[in-house]
Amino acid sequence: MRDAQPRATFLQEYQPPAYFIERTELAFDLYEDYTTVLANLHCLRNADSTADNSLFLHGEELELQSLAIDGRPLAEDEYQISDKGLLIHRVPEQFELSIGTRILPQDNASLEGLYKSNKMFCTQCEAEGFRKITYYLDRPDVMSEFTVTIEAEQARYPVLLSNGNAIHEESLANGRHRVRWHDPHPKPSYLFALVAGDLHYIEDHFHTMGGREVCLRIFVEAKDLGKCQHAMDSLKKSMRWDEEVYGREYDLDIFNIVAVDDFNMGAMENKSLNIFNSSCVLCSPETTTDAGFQTVEAIVAHEYFHNWSGNRVTCRDWFQLSLKEGFTVFRDAEFSADMGSRTVKRVADATVLRSHQFAEDAGPMAHPVRPESFIEISNFYTLTVYEKGAEVVRMIHTLLGAEAFRRGSDLYFERHDGQAVTCEDFVRAMEDASGVDLTQFRRWYSQAGTPLVTVRDDYDAEAERYTLTVTQSCPPTPGQPHKEPMLIPLAMGLLGEAGNLPLKLAGQAPDAETADNTSTVLLLSEPEQHFVFEQVRERPVPSLLRGFSAPVRLDYNYSRAELCALMSRDDDGFVRWDAAQQLALSVLDEIQQQLTDGQEPSVDPLYLDACASLLADTSLDPALVAEMLRLPTESYLAELAAAEGADVELIHRAREALETALAQHAESQWLDAYRRSVVNAPYAPVAEQIAARSLRNLSLYYLACAKAQHIGLAQAQYAAATNMTDRLAALRVISQRGTQQQSDEALDSFYRDWQHDSLVINQWLQLQSAMPGEGALARVRSLMDHEAFDLRNPNKVRALVAGFSNNNSLQFHRPDGAGYAFLAEVIEQLNTRNPQIASRLLNPLTRWRNYRPDRGELMKAQLERLAALPDLSVDVYEVVSKSLQ
Numbered sequence: 001m002r003d004a005q006p007r008a009t010f011l012q013e014y015q016p017p018a019y020f021i022e023r024t025e026l027a028f029d030l031y032e033d034y035t036t037v038l039a040n041l042h043c044l045r046n047a048d049s050t051a052d053n054s055l056f057l058h059g060e061e062l063e064l065q066s067l068a069i070d071g072r073p074l075a076e077d078e079y080q081i082s083d084k085g086l087l088i089h090r091v092p093e094q095f096e097l098s099i100g101t102r103i104l105p106q107d108n109a110s111l112e113g114l115y116k117s118n119k120m121f122c123t124q125c126e127a128e129g130f131r132k133i134t135y136y137l138d139r140p141d142v143m144s145e146f147t148v149t150i151e152a153e154q155a156r157y158p159v160l161l162s163n164g165n166a167i168h169e170e171s172l173a174n175g176r177h178r179v180r181w182h183d184p185h186p187k188p189s190y191l192f193a194l195v196a197g198d199l200h201y202i203e204d205h206f207h208t209m210g211g212r213e214v215c216l217r218i219f220v221e222a223k224d225l226g227k228c229q230h231a232m233d234s235l236k237k238s239m240r241w242d243e244e245v246y247g248r249e250y251d252l253d254i255f256n257i258v259a260v261d262d263f264n265m266g267a268m269e270n271k272s273l274n275i276f277n278s279s280c281v282l283c284s285p286e287t288t289t290d291a292g293f294q295t296v297e298a299i300v301a302h303e304y305f306h307n308w309s310g311n312r313v314t315c316r317d318w319f320q321l322s323l324k325e326g327f328t329v330f331r332d333a334e335f336s337a338d339m340g341s342r343t344v345k346r347v348a349d350a351t352v353l354r355s356h357q358f359a360e361d362a363g364p365m366a367h368p369v370r371p372e373s374f375i376e377i378s379n380f381y382t383l384t385v386y387e388k389g390a391e392v393v394r395m396i397h398t399l400l401g402a403e404a405f406r407r408g409s410d411l412y413f414e415r416h417d418g419q420a421v422t423c424e425d426f427v428r429a430m431e432d433a434s435g436v437d438l439t440q441f442r443r444w445y446s447q448a449g450t451p452l453v454t455v456r457d458d459y460d461a462e463a464e465r466y467t468l469t470v471t472q473s474c475p476p477t478p479g480q481p482h483k484e485p486m487l488i489p490l491a492m493g494l495l496g497e498a499g500n501l502p503l504k505l506a507g508q509a510p511d512a513e514t515a516d517n518t519s520t521v522l523l524l525s526e527p528e529q530h531f532v533f534e535q536v537r538e539r540p541v542p543s544l545l546r547g548f549s550a551p552v553r554l555d556y557n558y559s560r561a562e563l564c565a566l567m568s569r570d571d572d573g574f575v576r577w578d579a580a581q582q583l584a585l586s587v588l589d590e591i592q593q594q595l596t597d598g599q600e601p602s603v604d605p606l607y608l609d610a611c612a613s614l615l616a617d618t619s620l621d622p623a624l625v626a627e628m629l630r631l632p633t634e635s636y637l638a639e640l641a642a643a644e645g646a647d648v649e650l651i652h653r654a655r656e657a658l659e660t661a662l663a664q665h666a667e668s669q670w671l672d673a674y675r676r677s678v679v680n681a682p683y684a685p686v687a688e689q690i691a692a693r694s695l696r697n698l699s700l701y702y703l704a705c706a707k708a709q710h711i712g713l714a715q716a717q718y719a720a721a722t723n724m725t726d727r728l729a730a731l732r733v734i735s736q737r738g739t740q741q742q743s744d745e746a747l748d749s750f751y752r753d754w755q756h757d758s759l760v761i762n763q764w765l766q767l768q769s770a771m772p773g774e775g776a777l778a779r780v781r782s783l784m785d786h787e788a789f790d791l792r793n794p795n796k797v798r799a800l801v802a803g804f805s806n807n808n809s810l811q812f813h814r815p816d817g818a819g820y821a822f823l824a825e826v827i828e829q830l831n832t833r834n835p836q837i838a839s840r841l842l843n844p845l846t847r848w849r850n851y852r853p854d855r856g857e858l859m860k861a862q863l864e865r866l867a868a869l870p871d872l873s874v875d876v877y878e879v880v881s882k883s884l885q
Ligand code: PHE
Pocket: 124, 126, 127, 265, 266, 267, 268, 269, 302, 303, 325, 381
C-alpha cells in the first residue's frame, strides 16, 4: 500500500501564477547515456499576485547541476529540492534564473518528457511532462517565448527540430552539430517539442489566404517515406477548411509533423512541430484500412486545428482541458463530415458516445466536461472531456445557428488571442456574439452524468392535435447526488404514412430556417414540458433526437412496427440508423428472455424482413445500410444491462442467435450485396469506395455466419485482395468463423507477408485478441511472448491487451477470472514503467459493478490486489481507488 495518499488538485483552488517567465532559453546537449539541459529563464513577478517572494518550480526525475540568479550561483540554504520540484526561498522582482540539469531520456519508459523511440529523441510534454525536462513553472497560464539550442552527434542525429523557425545552424569540430530554433509565439511549456534523429521527409507548400507561403514537411524514418502522402493531403485540406469555415490562417512559415513509434496517445499539437504516433500519420492502401485512412485524416486535422483552438488561445489550467479538446474535436468532426459522409460520421460518433462515454458517465470515474478535481491529470484525457465536450460545443452550434456560432468563434479568437482562458470565456464569447442566453446551458460543463429524456405522446384525432410530454432527469454521479435540469436541444420531426409531416407547433411561428418545415428543435429546460402540434391529420411516429442533437439517453416506447417505419422512411439518416439499432435491441431482449426461459430462440420475422429489404434496396447509401445492419457489441449490451447485472454468457448467446438468424434469413440478399459491392477503380479512401467496401465486408461476415462453406469466399478475397481493408476483413472472417486449421493458415501467411511492418502486425495482433473460443486467453498470453510484441510500445499493448479486454467480452469475462487476472498482471508490469498506459488499461475493470456478482467480485478482487501494490503509481492509484469507493 502507498504510504502517503496522493493529493487531489481542485478547480476552486486556482491561483494565478506569482511569477511569469517572459523568455525561455534552453540548450540541450544530447548524448547516448545522458542529456544536459541548460535553462535560462527570464522571470518577472506577477504584479497582481499577493503571494510571498519565494518561487516554486515543478521538476521531477531531474538531477540539478547548477543554479544561479542573475549569474550568481545559489548557496545550498537558498533553495530546497523535493520529488515534486525546486523551491527557491527568495527571488527578486525581475531576474534571470539559470538552471542546469541532467536527465536520462534513454531510460525514460513513461514516454513523457524527453525520451527515446527507436533511435530518435523526442518529447511529449502535455499535460505535465515538461517538468521532467527542467525545473519550470509547468502550468499552461505561464506563456513564454522559447529559444531552443540542440546539440547532438551529426551522424546519428542529422535532423534537430524544435518549435518555430530555425535561426542558426553550425557544425562543430567533434562530429557534433548544433541548431537553434526560435518560436515567436509565446506558449505554455506543454506545447514545447524537440526531435532529434535520422529522419527523412516529404515536403509540400501551402499558400494561405493572406498570401503566406508555408513549407509543410512530414518527417519519418526512411522506410516510411512512402506512407506520408495521405497525411500531407489531409494537412492541406485542413488548412484550407479552417480558412473557409472559421477564417483561421496559419501563422508561421513552416509546419512540421514527425512520426514516432512509441507514443502514449494519438498525436500532439506542439506549436509548428506536431508529433504523431506513427499509427496516426502513416498509411498506404497496401498496409492501412479505410478506417485507418479516416483516422489519419481526422487526427492530422485535429492537431492542425489546435493551432488556433489550443495554441493561439490556450487553457488557463487543466480543468479547462475541454476548452481546447471539446472545441477541436467538434471542429475535426465537422471537417470529416465535410470530407466524407456526414451521416456516417455522425453515426460513428454517436456510437462512441453511447457505448463508451455514457458508460464513463455512469461509472466510478464520472466527471463533468469541466472536472472539479483530479489526482492525476493524465487520467482526465477522457471521452467525457473530448467527445462529450465536442457535443456540448455542437449543441451551442445548434442553439445559435451556424452564422451566430461563427461570429462567436471570431469573437472568442479575437478577444483571447495569446491568452490562457477558461470554458466560461468561450461560452461568454458565444453569448456576446449571438445574444443567446446560455445561463442554464452552462450546466453541461459542471454536471456529470448522462441525462435521460423520456417522451410520451398523445394524439387527439378529432382535434388533430398531437402532444409530446417530455421529461428529463440526470442520475447521481460521484460527488453530485442532485442534478438541475439542463438545456437540451431535441431535434425532431413527425413521420406519417406518406413521409415526414409539416410541423405547426401551437403558439409558435413556423420554423423559418428549415425550408421544408418538417424538422424542428425543441428546447427542453424543465423537468417536464408539453409540446403541442396542430393540424396533425394522422397519428404520427415521432422522429426524435435527429442527428443525435444532444448527448442524452432517449426513452420512447416505440412499437417494432414504428421502428420499422422510421428505419425505412424517416428523412433523418441518424434516426433511421438509430431505429434499426433499437429494433435489434428489442429483438435481442426478447431472445434473452426466451433463452432464460429455456426456450429455443425465435427471431421476430418483422426484424428479419426489414433487414432483408434494407439490404436489397440499392438506392440507399451502402455505408449507412452496413451501419444499420451491424449488431450492437457485446460490451455495449453489457452496459445496457448494467442495472440488473450483465450476464455475459446470455448476452453472447442471444447475440449469436440473432446474428445467425439474420445471416441465414437474408443469405441471398447478403450474397447479392457481396457481389454487387465490388470496387473496380484503383483504391482511394473516398466515401463512395469506403461505403462499398464496408457493405461488402459486412456481407462477407454474415455469409460466413450463415454457412461454413462461405469461408471459401473469404479465402478467395484474402488471396485476391490488393488493399488492406479487404485483406484484413477477409482474415477477420476466417479467424472468427473458419476452422482452426483455416484460421491458423491464414494468420501464419499474413504474418509471413507483413512481419517487416510493425503497424500492420499491430492489426494482426488486435484481430487475434478478439478471436472466439476457450483458447483465446492462452493465445493472447502466448502472443505476449511473440517476437512481434513489445510491452514498451503502447500501440502493441493497446492492440493485444486492450483489444482482448475490450473486444473479447466472453473470453475476458471467463468464469474462472483468468481474464481479469491476466489484465491485472499486465497493469502491474506497466504500473511503474508507463503509468499512463497502465491506468488506461484499467478501464474494463472499473465496470465491475455492472456484472453479475460472480464476475463482479472477481473483477473487484483484481482491483483490490492492485490497490495493495507497494509502488502504485499515482495514475493507477486514482482509478483503482475511485473504482473501489
Ligand atoms: N493534446 C493531444 C490531442 O488531443 C492529446 C495528447 C494529450 C497527446 C496528452 C499527448 C499527451 O491532440
